[in-house]
Amino acid sequence: MTAGLTLAGVSRNFGGLRAVSDMSFETARGEIFGVIGPNGAGKTTLFNVIAGVHPASDGRISFYGKEITGSRSDRVSRLGIARTFQATNVFKEESVSENLRRGALFGEIHSPLAFLRRCFAGRAPAATRPDIDEIAAFIGLADQMGKPAGSLAYGLQKILGVGMALMQRPRLMLMDEPAAGLNPTEKTVMAALIARLRDERGIDVLVVEHDMKLIMSICDRILVVRQGCRIALGTPEAIQADQAVIEAYLGADYEFA
Amino acid sequence: MKTLAWAIAALVLATVPLIFGDRYILHIGTMVGIMTTVALSLHLMMRIGQLSFAQVAFMGIGAYASALLTMRLGFPTALSFLCAGLLAALLALLIGPLFLRIKGVYFVLLTFAFSQIVNLVFQDWTSLFGGNNGLFGIPKMALFGYRLTAASHYYCLAAVLAAVTYLTVRAIRRSDIGTVLSALDENEALGRSLGLDALSWRVGIFTVTAFFAGLAGSVYAHYLGFLSPPAFSFWTSVDAIVMNVIGGMATPLGPVIGAILLVPLPELLRDAKQFQLLAYAAILIVFLLFFRDGIVGYLAKRQRATS
Numbered sequence: 001m002t003a004g005l006t007l008a009g010v011s012r013n014f015g016g017l018r019a020v021s022d023m024s025f026e027t028a029r030g031e032i033f034g035v036i037g038p039n040g041a042g043k044t045t046l047f048n049v050i051a052g053v054h055p056a057s058d059g060r061i062s063f064y065g066k067e068i069t070g071s072r073s074d075r076v077s078r079l080g081i082a083r084t085f086q087a088t089n090v091f092k093e094e095s096v097s098e099n100l101r102r103g104a105l106f107g108e109i110h111s112p113l114a115f116l117r118r119c120f121a122g123r124a125p126a127a128t129r130p131d132i133d134e135i136a137a138f139i140g141l142a143d144q145m146g147k148p149a150g151s152l153a154y155g156l157q158k159i160l161g162v163g164m165a166l167m168q169r170p171r172l173m174l175m176d177e178p179a180a181g182l183n184p185t186e187k188t189v190m191a192a193l194i195a196r197l198r199d200e201r202g203i204d205v206l207v208v209e210h211d212m213k214l215i216m217s218i219c220d221r222i223l224v225v226r227q228g229c230r231i232a233l234g235t236p237e238a239i240q241a242d243q244a245v246i247e248a249y250l251g252a253d254y255e256f257a
Numbered sequence: 258m259k260t261l262a263w264a265i266a267a268l269v270l271a272t273v274p275l276i277f278g279d280r281y282i283l284h285i286g287t288m289v290g291i292m293t294t295v296a297l298s299l300h301l302m303m304r305i306g307q308l309s310f311a312q313v314a315f316m317g318i319g320a321y322a323s324a325l326l327t328m329r330l331g332f333p334t335a336l337s338f339l340c341a342g343l344l345a346a347l348l349a350l351l352i353g354p355l356f357l358r359i360k361g362v363y364f365v366l367l368t369f370a371f372s373q374i375v376n377l378v379f380q381d382w383t384s385l386f387g388g389n390n391g392l393f394g395i396p397k398m399a400l401f402g403y404r405l406t407a408a409s410h411y412y413c414l415a416a417v418l419a420a421v422t423y424l425t426v427r428a429i430r431r432s433d434i435g436t437v438l439s440a441l442d443e444n445e446a447l448g449r450s451l452g453l454d455a456l457s458w459r460v461g462i463f464t465v466t467a468f469f470a471g472l473a474g475s476v477y478a479h480y481l482g483f484l485s486p487p488a489f490s491f492w493t494s495v496d497a498i499v500m501n502v503i504g505g506m507a508t509p510l511g512p513v514i515g516a517i518l519l520v521p522l523p524e525l526l527r528d529a530k531q532f533q534l535l536a537y538a539a540i541l542i543v544f545l546l547f548f549r550d551g552i553v554g555y556l557a558k559r560q561r562a563t564s
Binding site: 018044051072073074075077078082083085089090091102103105106107110111112113148164165167168253 | 453455
């Protein structure tokens with residue numbers, strides 16, 4: 001097993017509150033890795049610490065052997081870790097195809113110096129028309145390219161968010177509650193899309209999610225978090241059978257659907 | 258084709274003061290050129306959502322730098338002109354990483370404080386800057402061995418500077434940089450998640466805008482031959498902001514129109530000096546209430562409605 005994302009003793013404090021506490025785990029290459037936990041368990045904080053939105057207060061994070069502890073979100077993104085957002089997050093006024101183009105463009109001209117380098121090197125832009133069309137076809141938005149992103153249905157905007165993240169050609173995709181706010185049909189589409197990220201494009205996925213059915217159906221392994229601490233880690237079957245998880249998180253009487 | 262027609266129209270319009278040749282009109286024309294450059298420099302900052310009082314400070318730094326480099330160190334004025342822009346840009350590059358971490362009203366206050374400090378230095382370091390008595394005897398500019406003495410020369414210089422600034426700002430906004438800038442304004446968190454180093458872009462833009470403001474200051478210094486701190490005060494910043502508001506911020510043409518309309522205003526109202534500020538305020542209120550997108554925005558809306 002090749003370790004992809006590796007967390008070693010990662011903590012994050014907000015004032016006196018310890019939102020994430022001594023968290024350690026490794027994701028494997030080609031793995032869909034789920035993170036679950038009750039509200040306020042620290043899932044989103046954990047997600048933001050990995051994505052570089054908040055720096056870790058303690059501990060180390062590395063990605064395929066490269067240290068990323070303390071890196072800001074834009075650098076994390078350029079190292080091959082893309083992310084999607086819990087709520088829809090697209091450039092609403094711009095067309096779908098422009099949104100996709102920006103997905104590749106911003107990593108390429110991330111700073112004025114990078115822009116100048118691109119000018120003088122005379123390189124072709126990272127996001128060519130065929131790339132954009134290819135990703136649009138992959139996410140199923142090929143027939144919506146000219147529409148303003150803000151005019152798409154909520155579910156499609158979330159799908160577009162996945163497409164923009166894909167345009168960065170990531171090795172790992174962090175997904176913050178991809179199914180939140182989606183109707184059952186859209187959830188099925190999203191679950192299939194997540195599986196295809198790995199199966200067809202070889203991207204590792206770390207997904208934070210509330211929807212048990214979705215998480216249990218697509219994940220290879222699941223991390224259970226409670227009060228900032230890891231309480232279990234294992235396959236969906238193992239997690240569903242774990243008495244500590246059932247009691248601590250789902251209530252003693254809960255049965256998995 | 259349309260661009261060509263516009264360019265010719267602008268050129269014809271720009272030659273009108275030269276044809277009249279009236280010194281007074283040429284003076285207003287020169288000031289329009291200088292203030293257009295400053296307003297355009299502010300325009301780019303406003304496009305990234307940062308209302309900056311520092312632009313006028315950069316203009317002042319460029320003005321005093323150009324004057325003193327020529328007077329004290331004997332620099333050729335063409336070199337002083339270039340150094341005025343570069344010094345302002347260098348200062349922006351140094352303070353930018355600190356200033357541009359801050360946004361919104363705090364950034365406004367910070368740049369306001371900065372411009373006040375710069376102005377106080379001009380006022381109180383009398384041995385260097387001449388204080389409130391002003392700095393006299395700034396030599397006329399010489400470009401390529403040709404001395405610029407007549408008012409018409411400075412009018413042409415200011416018009417060329419304004420045109421170059423306008424074209425640069427327009428090119429920036431139409432390039433991928435423009436995409437970056439609008440993304441920073443619209444949704445910074447998303448831009449960052451896609452890899453944008455937001456701070457470095459803000460510093461980059463701040464530096465470019467300071468360069469042009471510095472150049473405008475240099476033209477101002479050598480044109481008037483005299484500098485005093487009030488020229489770079491709070492009120493000049495307010496002028497630049499109002500130019501952007503009245504002209505509109507949707508395109509770089511907005512601040513140009515704003516400057517053309519606003520700079521002559523004090524002159525037109527000269528006979529009714531007591532009503533000058535009142536008229537100014539009334540115009541501003543009308544625009545803020547009824548033409549929030551400025552003249553450019555209003556015209557664009559009308560065009561959309563008819564087509």
